[in-house]
Each structure stands twice: as structure tokens, then as C-alpha cells.
Amino acid sequence: MGPAGTVRDLPSALHDRGRLATRLAGRRPAVFLDYDGVLTPIVDRPEDAVISDGMRETVRHLAARCPVCVVSGRDRTVVQRLMGIDDLVVAGSHGFDIWSPGEGVIAHDPAPGSAGLIAAVAERLWAETGSLDGVIVEPKRASVAVHYRLAAAEDRDRVVAVVRSLQARQPDEIKIMPGKMVYEIQPKVDWDKGRAVLYLLEVFNLGAEIFVPLYLGDDVTDEDAFRVLRGRGIGIIVGHPDDTEVAGRPTEAEFALASPEEVERFLTTLGY
Structure with missing residues (x-):
């Protein structure tokens, strides 16, 4: 299955709720979130990308209702510090470093000796x-x-x-x-955010009979996750149609959100 198009071509996950609800078909969402550009705006200096109080509470409330995991290219400990949330599954370094509140660090090493x-x-x-x-x-x-x-x-x-x-x-x-x-x-190993999401679905027993995985991302590295979820879950790209860094790039996502502000509004409704 080829790319759905660009962010300009996709239905809105926020405003086309009927289409999204049809895809969920009575199952529960399992939500995977990139950090930069999704939970926070892109900023000039990486250390300034601190999550807002509103987004933090939204993610916490959602995690009380369905599985939520942050999948980031940043180091896992950096993501946890910037978020200020210590009871959420976090897969840092593109899923090379996974931590859960119940198990702590989940031992796996896709690139031994690197x-x-x-x-x-x-x-x-x-x-x-x-x-x-x-x-x-x-x-x-x-x-x-x-x-x-x-x-x-x-x-x-x-x-x-x-x-x-x-x-x-x-x-x-x-x-x-x-x-x-x-x-x-x-x-150079066979590992990326898509492989990380598949691993997380298996490790946390998020089977398709109960859960539909939703992945929200904004960057090229998120395309691997959108790709592996086609036919199994839902990819949502975050980016404004006028943003030249996103708008002209083909994507495997099937829905779009324009900004982290829209992400927050979408997540607020998702768990209810």
C-alpha cells in the first residue's frame, strides 16, 4: 500500500471523528506519541522543549483510561525529565531504551556493542x-x-x-x-520506531482483538511507525499544511493534526 499523500490530503483526526470512530470499531485505543513536534512545538534549542502543564495533565488523564507510550528519538531519561511524568511508558532513543513504571528498564539491545x-x-x-x-x-x-x-x-x-x-x-x-x-x-541495524512499536505491542500484550494502536508523529523517523501500522492501526501526522518542513513530504499516515494544540484537544476527547 502506497503513501496516502501529504498532510494537505489527509482527513483531520480532530474534525473527522466519525471516520476515526469507525476505524476503532468498539476497540480501545493504544496511543503512541512522539515528543518533539507532537507534545511540544519544535523549538530552536532541544533543551527548551518542555511540555506545557495542560498537555501534561491531558496525557496523564488519557493514560488512566488507555495504554499510552511516548516513543522519542531523545534519550529516555531526557524525555522523562522534560515531561515531568514518572508513571508513563517511555521508549527513548528510537525504542532502544524502554522503561515502564511496573518493570523499570526493559532489557533488550537491538544494537549490541555499538x-x-x-x-x-x-x-x-x-x-x-x-x-x-x-x-x-x-x-x-x-x-x-x-x-x-x-x-x-x-x-x-x-x-x-x-x-x-x-x-x-x-x-x-x-x-x-x-x-x-x-x-x-x-x-546500521534493523531497528526503527516502527519496529519499536511492534515490540511494545507484543511486550505489553496489546492485541488487535482489544486494542487499535494510534501513532502520532511529525518527522521522517515517524514514517516507519506509520508504515508498519497500515492495516493494523492508525497513523496520525502532526503538521500544519503551510509548514514547508512537513506539508510537501509524502506520508504513510492516514489522518492529520495541525499542531500540538490540536493534539491536546484530540487527546482530551480520545479517552472518553
């Missing part, structure tokens, strides 16, 4: 881009992100060149995931 590779990539990025104003290198548990939203145009070009050079030197060891003014460098 710590040295990640450390070496981070060192190279610091050496090559550390002097560039507005470029932020963010090491994580299982990847390294290099943010360039605040950089000048010529420095953005330098970041692109460095990332391409890394990939050319280590094509069998690393993969590059482009995002919104960010590149994510990961070990």
Missing part, C-alpha cells in the same frame, strides 16, 4: 562542527544527533558535508536519518 561506534561518531562530529555557531551535537544512548536550525546557511552546508562524509566512510556501520533541521546518526 557504544564505541556512537562515541567515535560523536567525537568526529564535535571535531568537525564544534566551532560552528548554532550547531549542536547531542550524543544519546544509541545514536548521535547534530542540530543545525540556529546555524548560518554556509554552516548548514558544512554539517551536510560532514554527515555525508561519515556515511561514505562507514556505509556498513551507520545510517543517517534526516529530520527537521537535524541529522540522526544511528548504528
Whole structure:
């Protein structure tokens, strides 16, 4: 099944509630939420993406009524700190690091022995881009992100060149995931947010006879989750039709929401 189109082509998860209710067909939602761009707006500096009080309470209320999990490219502990919620399932680092309030850290390692590779990539990025104003290198548990939203145009070009050079030197060891003014460098293993969602459905016994998985995301890395849920769940892309970073990109999602504000309104109604 091919992509549904772009965000401009999709029905609204908020305003086309009848179509969404038909897809749920009396089953319970199991909700998977990206963090940046979904629960918070995209901001210039990653450390400033703190969830609002209203969104925090909305997520808490929803989690009391149905399964909720945050699936983020950020480190799991960073997401938990920014959210200020300590009783929610969180899958950080694209699902490499999963924690639940009942079990604590769930032991699984899709990329064993990758710590040295990640450390070496981070060192190279610091050496090559550390002097560039507005470029932020963010090491994580299982990847390294290099943010360039605040950089000048010529420095953005330098970041692109460095990332391409890394990939050319280590094509069998690393993969590059482009995002919104960010590149994510990961070990080249068969793991992504889509595989993480399938793993979470199995680990937490969220079978299709009772639950319909809903995944809300805004970035390229979320497309893997939209893709694996086609025919099994519902993908909802978050992005305004006028946002050039989202609107022109083909998506596997089937519904859309325009902003984190619409996400909050949608989640408020979902658990009732």
C-alpha cells in the first residue's frame, strides 16, 4: 500500500471523528506519541522543549483510561525529565531504551556493542562542527544527533558535508536519518520506531482483538511507525499544511493534526 499523500490530503483526526470512530470499531485505543513536534512545538534549542502543564495533565488523564507510550528519538531519561511524568511508558532513543513504571528498564539491545561506534561518531562530529555557531551535537544512548536550525546557511552546508562524509566512510556501520533541521546518526541495524512499536505491542500484550494502536508523529523517523501500522492501526501526522518542513513530504499516515494544540484537544476527547 502506497503513501496516502501529504498532510494537505489527509482527513483531520480532530474534525473527522466519525471516520476515526469507525476505524476503532468498539476497540480501545493504544496511543503512541512522539515528543518533539507532537507534545511540544519544535523549538530552536532541544533543551527548551518542555511540555506545557495542560498537555501534561491531558496525557496523564488519557493514560488512566488507555495504554499510552511516548516513543522519542531523545534519550529516555531526557524525555522523562522534560515531561515531568514518572508513571508513563517511555521508549527513548528510537525504542532502544524502554522503561515502564511496573518493570523499570526493559532489557533488550537491538544494537549490541555499538557504544564505541556512537562515541567515535560523536567525537568526529564535535571535531568537525564544534566551532560552528548554532550547531549542536547531542550524543544519546544509541545514536548521535547534530542540530543545525540556529546555524548560518554556509554552516548548514558544512554539517551536510560532514554527515555525508561519515556515511561514505562507514556505509556498513551507520545510517543517517534526516529530520527537521537535524541529522540522526544511528548504528546500521534493523531497528526503527516502527519496529519499536511492534515490540511494545507484543511486550505489553496489546492485541488487535482489544486494542487499535494510534501513532502520532511529525518527522521522517515517524514514517516507519506509520508504515508498519497500515492495516493494523492508525497513523496520525502532526503538521500544519503551510509548514514547508512537513506539508510537501509524502506520508504513510492516514489522518492529520495541525499542531500540538490540536493534539491536546484530540487527546482530551480520545479517552472518553
